Amino acid sequence: MAQDLVFKVQRRSIQLIGPAEPTPHEYKRLSDIDDQEGLQFHVRLVFFYRPEPRMEGKDPVQVIRSGLARALVPYYPFAGRLREWEERKLVVDCTGEGVMFIEADADVRLEQFGDGLQPPFPCMDELLYDVPGSGGILNSPLLLIQVTRLRCGGFVFGLRFNHTMCDGFGIYQFINAVAEMAGGASSPSVTPVWQRELLDARDPPQVIFSHREYEKVARTVPDEGAGTDDMVHRSFFFGKDEVAAIRNSVPHHLRSCSTVFELIVACLWRCRTIALRPNPDEDMRFLTLVNARSRFNPPLPTGYYGNAFAFPAAVARAGKLCRNPLGYALELVRKVKMLMNEEYLQSVADLMVAKRRSGFGPIGSFLVSHLTRAGFDKVDFGWGKPVYGGTAGGAEGPLPGTITFYLRGRNPQGEEGIVVPICLPAPVMERFEQALENVLQGREAVRAPKTPQVSASL
Numbered sequence: 001m002a003q004d005l006v007f008k009v010q011r012r013s014i015q016l017i018g019p020a021e022p023t024p025h026e027y028k029r030l031s032d033i034d035d036q037e038g039l040q041f042h043v044r045l046v047f048f049y050r051p052e053p054r055m056e057g058k059d060p061v062q063v064i065r066s067g068l069a070r071a072l073v074p075y076y077p078f079a080g081r082l083r084e085w086e087e088r089k090l091v092v093d094c095t096g097e098g099v100m101f102i103e104a105d106a107d108v109r110l111e112q113f114g115d116g117l118q119p120p121f122p123c124m125d126e127l128l129y130d131v132p133g134s135g136g137i138l139n140s141p142l143l144l145i146q147v148t149r150l151r152c153g154g155f156v157f158g159l160r161f162n163h164t165m166c167d168g169f170g171i172y173q174f175i176n177a178v179a180e181m182a183g184g185a186s187s188p189s190v191t192p193v194w195q196r197e198l199l200d201a202r203d204p205p206q207v208i209f210s211h212r213e214y215e216k217v218a219r220t221v222p223d224e225g226a227g228t229d230d231m232v233h234r235s236f237f238f239g240k241d242e243v244a245a246i247r248n249s250v251p252h253h254l255r256s257c258s259t260v261f262e263l264i265v266a267c268l269w270r271c272r273t274i275a276l277r278p279n280p281d282e283d284m285r286f287l288t289l290v291n292a293r294s295r296f297n298p299p300l301p302t303g304y305y306g307n308a309f310a311f312p313a314a315v316a317r318a319g320k321l322c323r324n325p326l327g328y329a330l331e332l333v334r335k336v337k338m339l340m341n342e343e344y345l346q347s348v349a350d351l352m353v354a355k356r357r358s359g360f361g362p363i364g365s366f367l368v369s370h371l372t373r374a375g376f377d378k379v380d381f382g383w384g385k386p387v388y389g390g391t392a393g394g395a396e397g398p399l400p401g402t403i404t405f406y407l408r409g410r411n412p413q414g415e416e417g418i419v420v421p422i423c424l425p426a427p428v429m430e431r432f433e434q435a436l437e438n439v440l441q442g443r444e445a446v447r448a449p450k451t452p453q454v455s456a457s458l
Contacts, residue, residue: 004122005108005112005113005114005122005123006122006123007106007107007108007112007122007123007126008106008107008126009104009105009106009123009126009127009129009148010104010105010106011102011103011104011129011146012103012104012105013102013103014100014101014102014131015098015100015101015102015103016097016098016099016100016101016141017065017068017069017072017098017099017100017101017145018069018072018079018096018097018098019069019072019073019076019079019096019098020069020070020072020073021073022096023072023073023076023079023094023096024076024094025094025095025096026094027083027091027092027093027094028077028080028091028092028094028194028196029089029090029091029092029196029197030082030089030090030091030092030164030165030196030306031196031197031198031199031200031306031307031349032199032200032201032349032350032352032353032357033199033306033307033308033309033310033345033348033349033352034090034164034165034196034199034306034307035088035089035090035164035352035357036352036357036358036359037357037358037359038358038359038360039163039164039307039359040137040163040164040359041137041163042135042144042160042161042162042163043160043161043163043171043391044124044128044158044159044160044391044392044393045158045159045160045161045171045175045376045389045390045391045392046119046121046124046127046128046156046157046158046159046388046389046390046391046392047156047157047158047376047379047386047388047389048110048113048117048154048156048386048387048388048389049110049154049155049156049157049381049383049384049386049387050110050152050154050383050384050387051110051152051153051154051383052153052382052383052384055382055383056153058382059149060147060149060155060157060381060383061103061147061149061155063182063381063382064145064147064157064178064182064381065101065103065147066181066182067178067179067180067181067182067183067381068099068101068145068178068181068182070181071174071177071178071180071181071188072098072099074177074187074188074191074192075174075177075192075305076094076096077092077094077142077165077194078099078142078143078165078174079094079095079096079097079098079099079142080092080093080094080095080096080097080142081093081095081097081138081139081140081141081142082137082138082139082140082142082162082164083138083139084138087356088356088357090138090164092142092165097141098141099141099142099143099144099145100131100134100141100143100144100145101145101146101147102129102131102144102145102146102147103146103147104127104129104146104147104148104149105148105149106123106126106127106148106149106150106151106156107151108150108151109150109151109152109154110150110152110154110387111152114412115410115412115413115414116237116409116410116411116412116413116414117387117388117409117410118235118237118388118409118419118421119233119235119390119391119392119393119419119421120233120234120235120392120393120421121392121393124392124393127146127148127156127158128144128146128158128159128160128392129146130144130160131144135160137162137164140162142161142162142165143159143160143161143162144159144160145157145158145159145160146158146159154383155383157379157381157386158392159171159175163307164307165306166305166306166307167289167291167306167307167308167309168369168371168374168376169291169293169305169308169374169375170304170305170306170307170308171305172374172375172376172379173188173190173192173303173305174192174305175376175379176188176189176190176375176378176379177189177190177192178381179379179380179381179382182381182382183380183381183382190302190303191303192303192305193301193302193303193304193305194306195301195304196306198300198301198304199306199307199308199345199349200349201346201349201350201352201353201354202346202349202350205349205350205351205353205354206346206347206350207347207350207351207354208343208347209312209339209344209347211312211313211347211348211351212285212313212315213285213287213311213312213313213360213361213365214351214355214358214359214360214361215361216358216361216363217282217283217361217363217364230425230426231400231401231423231424231425231426232423232424232425232426232429233393233421233422233423234421234422234429234433235409235419235420235421235422236268236419236420236421236422236436237409237411237417237418237419238260238264238417238418238419238420239411239415239416239417239418240415240417242417242440243260243263243264243417243418245439245440245441245442246263246264246267246326246439246440247263248442249267249325249326249439249442250263250325250326250327250330251325251327254327254330254331254334257334258330258334260418261370261406262330262333262334262337263330264406264418264420265286265288265333265368265406266286266326266329266330266332266333267326267329267436267439268366268368268404268420268422268436269284269286269321269329269333269366270321270322270326270328270329270435271432271435271436271439272366272422272424272432273318273321273322273366274322274431274432274435275424275428275429275430275431275432275434275435276428277431278318278364279318280317280318280319280322281317281318281319282317282318282364283315283316283317283318283364284315284316284317284318284321284364284365284366285313285314285315285361285364285365285366286313286314286315286329286332286333286336286365286366286368287311287312287313287314287360287365287366287367287368288311288312288333288336288337288367288368288369288370289309289310289311289367289368289369289370290309290310290311290312290337290340291308291309291370291373292308292309292310292340292341292342292345293308295340295341295342295345296342297342308345309345310340310344310345310348311360311367312336312337312339312340312344313336313365314332314333314335314336315332316328316329316332318364326439362399362402365402366402366404367402367403367404368403368404368405368406368420369403369404369405369406370406371390371391371405371406371407372406372407372408372418376389376390376407377389377390377408388409390405390407390408390409390419391405391407391421393421393423400423401422401423401424401425404420404421404422404423405420405421406418406420407419407420407421
């Protein structure tokens with residue numbers, strides 16, 4: 001992709017789009033999972049669409065704007081504003097004020113973005129304009145949407161959402177409802193379910209896990225360039241050859257039983273730790289978002305669009321993580337996923353109330369959100385599936401570089417695979433790329449590591 005591509009975007013109007021019909025004015029509480037401090041940020045998504053001959057004469061701006069207004073009827077909480085009640089409890093004031101909508105045109109064609117669209121995207125701030133004063137958590141629009149027409153007849157759909165309202169599966173459910181209503185459906189195929197009380201804390205709270213993902217620790221060695229403008233954004237593609245190389249670098253007993261996700265994120269966690277050069281005695285944490293919808297008995301209702309995940313932590317001393325071969329990190333990653341069940345998520349909700357909604361500890365943490373099953377690559381407003389649909393980059397969240405995403409994607413040759421955007425300070429990124437290249441080129445020693453000790457106290 002042409003990273004140096006520069007183009008102009010003309011914003012025609014900035015509007016508030018409310019529900020197409022009257023909706024209830026009421027207060028709706030977020031769950032004790034939703035309103036934790038670590039989710040109080042906005043996430044950007046972007047979707048690129050080709051021109052579609054059968055849609056000739058139809059304006060994507062008008063089509064999507066109409067579908068949006070109609071979808072906001074069943075999803076009316078999105079048209080409200082967040083307020084804070086006592087003990088930092090967040091509630092949605094369903095005012096019907098609406099979501100922010102921007103109509104725009106860009107003097108660029110889709111093909112100019114190149115083949116194998118991957119974040120970061122050129123001029124992303126123009127394709128999803130950060131309207132001044134719109135990015136707060138409280139008393140601000142919960143969604144910001146921009147539809148940008150391209151010269152070729154294609155368009156870009158950009159969306160920013162307040163993470164306290166929903167997770168990746170929840171926002172896909174809403175976007176797909178907009179697409180369905182834009183296509184003429186009278187109602188969404190999946191009826192939205194609020195019921196946030198299902199993920200509230202017990203009374204009294206019963207925290208039965210250690211939840212090391214929420215530990216607050218001090219940095220012993222400052223990150224090079226962290227918090228400065230010297231941050232580099234890149235995406236890394238993992239096709240069949242890259243996955244095979246990683247698989248070949250772990251012991252035989254782990255090759256057949258490890259998933260592609262486990263292999264890739266274990267490799268990234270270890271390479272990132274090597275690149276950061278932390279104190280060898282410092283704890284490094286790998287966190288992965290685990291969708292809990294199907295792990296309840298009975299499962300959460302179909303249509304539940306709140307945050308329904310936890311991110312249990314695998315923990316290792318930096319020195320051990322760097323010195324041991326990749327199999328050491330992989331064992332930790334594989335075992336920590338087994339912790340996730342209904343009881344674990346309930347314990348998180350209890351912890352949020354007991355600890356006044358504390359956020360996860362970002363120091364020494366690397367959090368990966370698995371979004372290949374979220375459905376972003378299938379959203380069809382009438383112009384077919386997107387050329388790319390997913391996050392806008394790897395710098396979402398309060399601390400760039402701590403959170404990243406595991407996405408479907410293609411390389412410039414058209415091969416399907418996994419794309420992971422990474423954001424690191426420039427010198428750290430250089431070392432990260434070298435460490436990753438060592439694995440992909442087979443320069444990693446393959447030996448059975450000492451089995452890491454993993455338990456439910458992670």
